[in-house]
Amino acid sequence: xxxxxxxxxxxxxxxxxxxxxxxxxxxxxxxxxxxxxxxxxxxxxxxxxxxxxxxxxxxxxxxxxxxxxxxxxxxxxxxxxxxxxxxxxxxxxxxxxxxxxxxxxxxxxxxxxxxxxxxxxxxxxxxxxxxxxxxxxxxxxxxxxxxxxxxxxxxxxxxxxxxxxxxxxxxxxxxxxxxxxxxxxxxxxxxxxxxxxxxxxxxxxxxxxxxxxxxxxxxxxxxxxxxxxxxxxxxxxxxxxxxxxxxxxxxxxxxxxxxxxxxxxxxxxxxxxxxxxxxxxxxxxxxxxxxxxxxxxxxxxxxxxxxxxxxxxxxxxxxxxxxxxxxxxxxxxx
Amino acid sequence: xxxxxxxxxxxxxxxxxxxxxxxxxxxxxxxxxxxxxxxxxxxxxxxxxxxxxxxxxxxxxxxxxxxxxxxxxxxxxxxxxxxxxxxxxxxxxxxxxxxxxxxxxxxxxxxxxxxxxxxxxxxxxxxxxxxxxxxxxxxxxxxxxxxxxxxxxxxxxxxxxxxxxxxxxxxxxxxxxxxxxxxxxxxxxxxxxxxxxxxxxxxxxxxxxxxxxxxxxxxxxxxxxxxxxxxxxxxxxxxxxxxxxxxxxxxxxxxxxxxxxxxxxxxxxxxxxxxxxxxxxxxxxxxxxxxxxxxxxxxxxxxxxxxxxxxxxxxxxxxxxxxxxxxxxxxxxx
Numbered sequence: 001x002x003x004x005x006x007x008x009x010x011x012x013x014x015x016x017x018x019x020x021x022x023x024x025x026x027x028x029x030x031x032x033x034x035x036x037x038x039x040x041x042x043x044x045x046x047x048x049x050x051x052x053x054x055x056x057x058x059x060x061x062x063x064x065x066x067x068x069x070x071x072x073x074x075x076x077x078x079x080x081x082x083x084x085x086x087x088x089x090x091x092x093x094x095x096x097x098x099x100x101x102x103x104x105x106x107x108x109x110x111x112x113x114x115x116x117x118x119x120x121x122x123x124x125x126x127x128x129x130x131x132x133x134x135x136x137x138x139x140x141x142x143x144x145x146x147x148x149x150x151x152x153x154x155x156x157x158x159x160x161x162x163x164x165x166x167x168x169x170x171x172x173x174x175x176x177x178x179x180x181x182x183x184x185x186x187x188x189x190x191x192x193x194x195x196x197x198x199x200x201x202x203x204x205x206x207x208x209x210x211x212x213x214x215x216x217x218x219x220x221x222x223x224x225x226x227x228x229x230x231x232x233x234x235x236x237x238x239x240x241x242x243x244x245x246x247x248x249x250x251x252x253x254x255x256x257x258x259x260x261x262x263x264x265x266x267x268x269x270x271x272x273x274x275x276x277x278x279x280x281x282x283x284x285x286x287x288x289x290x291x292x293x294x295x296x297x298x299x300x301x302x303x304x305x306x307x308x309x310x311x312x313x314x315x316x317x318x319x320x321x322x323x324x325x326x327x328x329x330x331x332x333x334x
Numbered sequence: 335x336x337x338x339x340x341x342x343x344x345x346x347x348x349x350x351x352x353x354x355x356x357x358x359x360x361x362x363x364x365x366x367x368x369x370x371x372x373x374x375x376x377x378x379x380x381x382x383x384x385x386x387x388x389x390x391x392x393x394x395x396x397x398x399x400x401x402x403x404x405x406x407x408x409x410x411x412x413x414x415x416x417x418x419x420x421x422x423x424x425x426x427x428x429x430x431x432x433x434x435x436x437x438x439x440x441x442x443x444x445x446x447x448x449x450x451x452x453x454x455x456x457x458x459x460x461x462x463x464x465x466x467x468x469x470x471x472x473x474x475x476x477x478x479x480x481x482x483x484x485x486x487x488x489x490x491x492x493x494x495x496x497x498x499x500x501x502x503x504x505x506x507x508x509x510x511x512x513x514x515x516x517x518x519x520x521x522x523x524x525x526x527x528x529x530x531x532x533x534x535x536x537x538x539x540x541x542x543x544x545x546x547x548x549x550x551x552x553x554x555x556x557x558x559x560x561x562x563x564x565x566x567x568x569x570x571x572x573x574x575x576x577x578x579x580x581x582x583x584x585x586x587x588x589x590x591x592x593x594x595x596x597x598x599x600x601x602x603x604x605x606x607x608x609x610x611x612x613x614x615x616x617x618x619x620x621x622x623x624x625x626x627x628x629x630x631x632x633x634x635x636x637x638x639x640x641x642x643x644x645x646x647x648x649x650x651x652x653x654x655x656x657x658x659x660x661x662x663x664x665x666x667x668x
Contacts, residue, residue, distance in 0.1 A: 023626050179631065182620065184518060184542040194626035206620055207631040208518040209544035210576025214612075214636040217578060242544025244551060245579060248586045278548075286516065286540055292357050292528035297513065297541040302548040 003153045003196045006051045007058070009121065012065075012114065014058040016046045019154060019188075023195040031055070034063045034079045041086040041093070044186065048155020049229045049265055050124050053092030056083050057117035060100050065110045072108045076101060089238065089279050089301060091230045091267045096120055124157045127262045130315035132164030135225070138258060138313070139169040139176050143222045146212060148181040149240035150192040151227020151260055161260035162227040163197065165313065170202050178204045179215060183240060185285040185298065209242050216253035224250045224257045225313070231259070231266045235306030235322035236273030241299050247308040256310040259322075263315055268328045273303030337487040337530045340385045341392070343455065346399075346448065348392040350380045353488060353522075357529040365389070368397045368413045375420040375427070378520065382489020383563045383599055384458050387426030390417050391451035394434050399444045406442045410435060423572065423613050423635060425564045425601050430454055458491045461596045464649035466498030469559070472592060472647070473503040473510050477556045480546060482515040483574035484526035485561020485594055495594035496561040497531065499647065504536050512538045513549060517574060519619040519632065543576050550587035558584045558591045559647070565593070565600045569640030569656035570607030575633050581642040590644040593656075597649055602662045607637030 008015040008028060015028040020043065029045055031037050037059030040046050046055045060079055067075045080097040087093055096117075103116040139145070151162035159167045169176060178197055183189035190206055197204040207215065215221050224246050230238040237243065237259050250257040270276055283296035306323030316332075319325050328334045342349040342362060349362040354377065363379055365371050371393030374380050380389045394413055401409045414431040421427055430451075437450040473479070485496035493501045503510060512531055517523035524540055531538040541549065549555050558580050564572040571577065571593050584591040604610060617630035640657030650666075653659055662668045 024623065180628075181544070182518070182625070184516070184544060187625065190620070190625035194628045198626055198628050204626075205629045205631050206625065208575065208620060209542070210515070210518060210579050211631060211633060211636070213578040213582055214575060214633055215631065217637070241542065241548060244547040245544050245583065248547055249579065249582055252582045252586065286524070286542060289358065291516070291521065291524035291540065292532055292538075294514075294528045294532050295539045297539050297545060297549065299545060299548055302545075303551070 003199050005157070006046065006048070006154045007054050007121070007157065009058055009118070014055070014062050016040050016055055017154065018045045019047055019192060020045055022191050031059050032062065034059065034082055038082055038086040047188070048150060048227070049090050049092040050156040050161065050262055051154070052087060052090045053096035053264065054121050054124055054157060056093050057096040057100055057120045059083065060097060061110065061113035061117045064113055069108065076104055089229055089276070092264050095264050121157060127315040128156055128159040128161060128164045131161050131260050131262065131313055132159050132168040134315070134318050135165030135258065135260065135313035136168050138223055138225070139165050139174060141174055141176070143176045144179065144220055145176060146179045146181070146215065146221045146224045146246065147193060148189060148226045148242055148246055149183045150188040152193050152196045154192050154196055155227065161262055162225050164260065165225070166197065166202060167200060170200060176203070178202055179221065180204055180206055181209045181212065181242065182206055183242060184209055188240070209245070212246055213249050216249055216255055221255050224255055226259055228259050228261050228265055229301060230270070230276065231261050231312065231327070232270040232273050232276065233268050233328065234272050235309060235325065235327055237304040237309055238273060238276050238301050239304065241302050244302040244304045247304040251308050257308060258311050258313050259309055261312045261314050263331050266327060266331050268331070268333050273305065276303065278302070337533055339491070340380065340382070340488045341388050341455070341491065343392055343452070348389070348396050350374050350389055351488070352379045353381055353526060354379055356525050365393050366396065368393065368416050372416055372420040381522070382484060382561070383424050383426040384490040384495065384596055385488070386421060386424045387430035387598065388455050388458055388491060390427050391430040391434055391454045393417065394431060395444065395447035395451045398447055403442065406438070410438055423563055423610070426598050429598055455491060461649040462490055462493040462495060462498045465495050465594050465596065465647055466493050466502040468649070468652050469499030469592065469594065469647035470502050472557055472559070473499050473508060475508055475510070477510045478513065478554055479510060480513045480515070480549065480555045480558045480580065481527060482523060482560045482576055482580055483517045484522040486527050486530045488526050488530055489561065495596055496559050498594065499559070500531065500536060501534060504534060510537070512536055513555065514538055514540055515543045515546065515576065516540055517576060518543055522574070543579070546580055547583050550583055550589055555589050558589055560593055562593050562595050562599055563635060564604070564610065565595050565646065565661070566604040566607050566610065567602050567661065568606050569643060569659065569661055571638040571643055572607060572610050572635050573638065575636050578636040578638045581638040585642050591642060592645050592647050593643055595646040595648050597665050600661060600665050602667050607639065610637065612636070
């Protein structure tokens with residue numbers, strides 16, 4: 001299995017795989033300033049909740065490398081605020097920034113920030129592996145999995161989240177098939193998920209987002225497995241636009257609907273999905289020279305109610321019927 | 335209201351608006367042979383069930399213009415077979431060809447074929463107007479309509495089918511809003527529906543196919559109104575891939591789901607939707623240089639079970655709960 005890493009950190013320099021150029025070009029962007037990091041996050045050069053968190057942690061550390069002790073606290077605060085504003089929906093972004101800030105409150109040094117960022121990265125690898133182990137039983141010989149957007153290695157580290165059970169099962173020689181939604185408007189499924197899975201030798205077929213019902217009606221899907229940007233206190237799932245479509249279809253066609261959810265994606269401070277402000281992106285992602293020149297409705301995310309989710313695949317194990325579970329207790333938060 | 339016509343017939347020459355070039359270019363293709371007609375139908379230069387029927391009728395007549403009486407019956411048979419094979423799912427195509435053949439059995443002349451084609455075109459205009467009248471009550475002031483693909487003026491003649499209630503309501507000054515699915519992979523919604531509605535001055539907003547659930551969950555859709563390529567004997571609806579997605583979503587979110595259905599689209603000889611062979615189109619409509627190079631699942635149509643359809647909007651009036659209706663009797667076929 002050979003999948004490029006979304007995040008490179010060597011010689012204390014951060015490089016991000018420019019995911020806008022994939023799969024045509026494999027280009028790494030050097031990130032040597034907060035401006036560069038904010039731009040990379042905002043323009044989706046780096047995307048996926050955990051990858052954004054890891055990238056932000058390294059970027060914040062890097063940006064503090066030359067800062068004098070006198071200006072350390074002030075700069076860290078300013079840089080952190082700018083990073084957090086780059087993608088307000090990504091709870092991991094705020095989480096990573098705040099974790100570095102907490103470390104710096106005890107040890108105000110570049111070395112401490114760097115160590116904390118490296119720890120976040122290492123923990124993420126371990127989390128992906130744990131998610132893979134938790135979800136491995138869902139992938140039986142012959143299972144046909146439908147996924148949406150990219151919650152893969154490119155979105156996280158090493159094994160990805162929604163892809164981790166797939167990579168582990170593939171490594172064990174279990175034969176299965178993946179259908180990847182192309183995921184309009186930015187085609188993360190067509191450009192990223194289909195690419196990384198096929199690079200790893202997994203049998204993957206691409207489809208337009210609107211063809212999912214046709215596949216399910218034909219009995220061709222055994223499992224829907226997606227990632228998430230945020231799970232609210234009651235188990236509602238905020239994920240890429242189109243996830244709610246799949247959840248409703250899966251419910252209708254009685255297909256299990258699972259969400260890979262690293263603990264860091266759980267947000268106990270937001271009661272329900274409807275409390276989350278959904279980011280609306282530029283109309284020109286949908287309207288272009290080939291289309292009519294009309295307004296566009298272009299939300300980046302939708303909210304899947306907990307009641308439509310069969311289970312969460314987490315680094316702490318599988319949670320069935322998350323809407324009926326006490327998630328804060330499960331995640332060790334109370 | 336100003337919408338270009340999909341089909342032009344003047345000086346006994348057929349021209350088809352090349353819908354692959356819209357909305358960037360407005361180009362009419364001269365159709366002076368069966369080869370040209372088959373290519374136009376197969377490559378979707380002309381599309382939409384009724385427009386294909388009208389175009390095929392004119393094309394078949396035109397192709398017989400120079401044919402001697404001795405070879406008339408044989409040529410008509412051969413040309414008709416080639417046309418019918420161009421798009422086997424479009425029941426109107428076979429219907430129009432067979433209607434001209436029946437006329438020629440009585441009057442084997444170009445003049446008779448031409449008159450029959452002109453009659454089909456005139457009847458289609460009247461049918462669209464009748465569909466518009468049947469569906470007008472669905473459009474109340476402030477109604478927010480979601481549509482898919484193009485069942486508009488470009489797919490039919492004059493008012494279109496699914497668009498006919500919209501055009502009539504707009505002409506009466508009723509304010510309403512249309513959301514048009516972009517309709518991957520060929521973007522008929524983004525290129526055609528959004529364009530023709532905006533040309534007519536109707537308030538239209540474009541969205542990715544996968545954003546429909548998000549709109550419905552927010553209570554922003556009052557009505558789904560789509561066209562159809564074929565309605566089977568039991569009321570199942572064959573229409574553009576993605577229609578079944580919308581029908582399931584509409585069911586889940588309790589949004590009425592109506593299908594505009596000219597009588598000619600009703601196929602009493604096919605018992606159920608699952609008896610229809612669905613056309614699968616080329617993978618390169620989904621897989622391209624921007625995507626991973628993997629196989630694609632690319633059906634052109636899906637089957638919406640009659641039970642998910644609130645009503646059919648036909649030229650003979652509104653049929654509520656078509657799955658529980660005796661459609662052959664309704665359409666005067668028994």
